[in-house]
Amino acid sequence: MSNRRTSTKGFVSRSTTICLIMTLVALLCIGQLASIQLLHGRSTAQAATASRTLPVTISAQRGKILDTNGSVLAQSVERYTIVADPQAAQSFKPTACTPDTKDYCQQIDGKPIDTTGAAAVARILAPTLGMDPMELGAKLSVPGRYAVLKKDVDPEVKRAIDKLGLGGIIYGELSNERLYSNGTMIGALLGGVDVQGKGVAGIEQMENAALTGKNGYKVYQQGNGGEEIPGTLAESKDAVNGSDVALTVDSDVDWYVKKVLAEGKQKYQADWALAVVQDVPTGQIVALDDTDQIEAGGDDAKLNVAKVVNQTFEPGSIGKVVSMAGMLQSGGSQLTDKFTVPDQINKNGQVFHDAENHAADHWTLAGILQQSSNVGMVMASGNYSSEQRYDFMTKFGFGQNSGMGLPGESSGTLASPQLWDGRTKDTVLFGQGYTVNALQLTNAVATIANKGVRQQQSIIKSVTDANGHVSTPREPQPTRVVDEQVASQMSDAMESAAAQYQAFSGVDGYRIAAKSGTAEVVGADGRLSSIVSDWSGIIPADNPRFVITVVMKNPHGSFGGLTSGPVFKQIGEFLMQKYEVPTSAPRKNAIPVTW
Template sequence: MRRLNAGLLVIAFVLSLFAGRLVQLQGIDSEKYAEAAMDQRLQPIDLPAVRGNITDADGNLLALTQAARGIFVDPTRVEPEKKTEIAARLSSVLGLDVGAVLKALDKKGTEYVPLIHQVPPERAELVLSLGYRGVGTVPESRRSYPADAVAANVIGFVNQDGDGGEGLEYAYNKLLKGVSGWQRVEISPDGQHIPMGEGQVKEPVPGKGLRLTLVQDIQWRAEEEVAAAVKKHKAESGTVLVMTPDGKVLAMASYPSYDPNEYSKANASQLSNRAVGEAFEPGSTGKVITAAALLEEGLVTPETPFDVPDHIWKYKTKFKDSHSHKLWKGLTFGGILAKSSNVGTIMAAENLTDEKMYAYLTAFGFGSRTGVGLPGETAGLFHPPEEWSGTDRYPISYGQTISVNALQMASVYATIANGGVRVTPTLVAGTLDGEGNFTPAEQPSSRRVISEDTAHQLIRMLEGATTQEGTAPQAHIAEYRVAGKTGTADRYVESKKRYDGYTASFVGMAPADDPQLIVQVVLQDPKRGYYGGEVAAPVFKEVMEFALKSRKVAPTGTAAPSLKMFAD
């Protein structure tokens, strides 16, 4: 009986321990252990914000965000004997490296290892249909470019991490991306998200969208024409810009280019936006600034005559025109610009001081970035007068030994077309919120560079370049008056540390009596012809004619005044 009582006492003691433990687990510490159990089932997941759309000026989508899925694995739930099979199947379906998938499946100390992001929903469904334990998906989004390569060098792309990699996607990444949230989701034993399970969430804040000044059909045509010209003339690259006089960029085309939907296939040359990132010597298109300075300072008039030989000596250095010619006796200043005479420009600019020349060049935007807000923009190369050598002022007067980007040069002609007022070039018209409400961008800065009278005189003189007596009759457009200037410059190649090949360009405006559009064409190192009037002017004509009709600009209602080329 004593043994039985002792046994019952021991049993009672043990049961009391069990009871006490149960009281502790289910009563005193119940919340603590419930939280621990939940922590084992809950997994943290980032919730990226929906990235804002990018549209052209008319609302056509150029970049948008679409539904996608992220694929992950839970190594603790993957069946060990199937790891090799799973790695092989997932790598095949998702285009991943087998070794990388195996490494993810073998990772210790975690129940959530992301394999790949931004997978199309149908591909994610295929992964789930394989039926492997420990392989799951989470909601995500991916960037899509419905117009494919159109404006790719301007817009850029979004990388695998959800950040902008180039162009506006990079420059406006914070605004477009929004603010990411997070979620702790309950994961089932087979690795799937339990839709009605316990969870915690911080909702993401969607990004804002951008409405651009670009016009999709004009952008497309500019890209088509520059690509064709580069191939036709065996050039290294090319750019085309279309602007309004008040600085709105309607098209910014670069070639070679790429498809941002498959940006990983592109090289650095294709990804770059040459319209702002490539510096070159403008050549004779830069003569318009010297002309503006001379007219504004009252040193010449369009009818001022000069006796212009085909070469001239300055400080034992020979400067010459692009073609040999007899003495042009009594060639007017307007004729000098129309015939693009280097020698004539040097002679006309003799009374313009270095300081004045520098002041007008900087006022037109040389030596500083345009303010358009694109990444990778170069300010070009332009030194102050105290750093000029004895002969630098002469090639500078006709657009050599200095460098600019294409947008800088196009902006010079936009300033003239705008009556002498320079407006900072703009690409972004404003922003769009999640409801589609539009907020206009701040008005760009502006400043007067030359008088309206000087601008009008320059336009009349530039009309002479598109006549049969000028350097670019191929820029002529039926029913529209055209004013413009050719450029053919020696091309400096940084990698070779020497001049090699040419830069051919043409920039002009139409209708010349009331300018509505400016188009600039630049071809780098063309090998089948290289004069601006020969290879760039025809591209200008095609793009300008299309843009005028697309914008429904009425044909010119007046006849072009005759330019007096020679004095009586």
């Protein structure tokens, strides 16, 4: 009996202790609840709101690059990279669909999901992404908070994912895929963008500031499914898309130029070919391309400069046009000056040859250009000093870049006359001893076509911002290089030079003022073992509209009039038809070329 009373007393004692402990816990809970609700309620609510409030970036779209007619050459399209938070996926529990959760619940084919974690997320997501659930589950089962599931996803797919109620686990990062419309046409010139969408080469780099927009943002509270809670938008700023940049390039013309360059390269078995088409009155570049097959936006376009922009070469006999114009402008010569020209001459111990052997011929200065005589140029230059030679070459744009700001453009090489040796001071008269690029050479001939006024070349036609405001680049004022009379006389002499190749390079119905050139250049062996053949011409000569320059390296046929000239002919015919240029008036009173 005594033992029973002892046992009962122990039980009562333990029960009392447990009751006291439970009462104490209850009091603590009540106290904590009172503290949260009465003392810290506001701060706790603020913390909860803050945890649901997220800033979201609104990405701006990169502007388009257009041709002169508004055809799209490059544009950004909305694409998304679908990203997961693996840690969140692995702790995921599907939300059953009820009237209260219908906006963010999960089910498959109208049935509840019988699994949790990464496997459940994979089963929900796989059909929308078009991926295997097992593969997707493996990507969601890795450690960490960031895993890329799929790239370049269309907006429609991203919107479908947003409706799956997987906010906070699966989300899309806007990537703005850059698309280029014309493959290899001006591919290297257009360049490309990096993974962040920044221009890193070509026009994309040159106009990056204009093309790049400004991101916006909005701050709002998210619900359990990651959706925006209506009425919780706290702050926002609209994105401003980048400006559209229109080029002066006509994509129809450039397409044709690239086509005939490829055909010419094959026909004459040249290493490469390139061409420039310039509008004479404005200085705008209508086409510029080469035979390199570089796709815009690709790795090659990001790593290489367009050959038509970067390649330099000696102009050869086309350089005689600049030298002769300088002689006339300096007042020491006239195109009617008479010379008896042998096929070689020794001047101060330096021997100069013409390309072909001939007897001593009676040529005027205009005839020296027509016959492309190196000897005649040396003979005619007695009153044309080295300083004058250099001065006019620089006035015509040699030794300096085009001023268009094209990335990677070469300025060529033109040493000062103080550095010319006893031979170079005369070889520069006929286009040797210095180098140019095709843009420089084209603008030099265009200066003659434009009545002696050198225009600033341009390739950017206009920039249109997101609000539709159109601006045009400010260009330097045109510069007069030679008098209008000198330019007219030089054009006349160039017509006579072009007539030498009428059968190969002429355009029916149109007068042409042109000059061919052939020069030795350094080959792969480091010696003067390669040939550049070029042709630059004005069409129509009587009412100049375009200058076309064609350059080939190592063509079979060598002479520019027989290789680059026929390519000029094809381009000229296309331009005259496309732009419906009136045919030429008959030529009258040509300056004599012989005496």
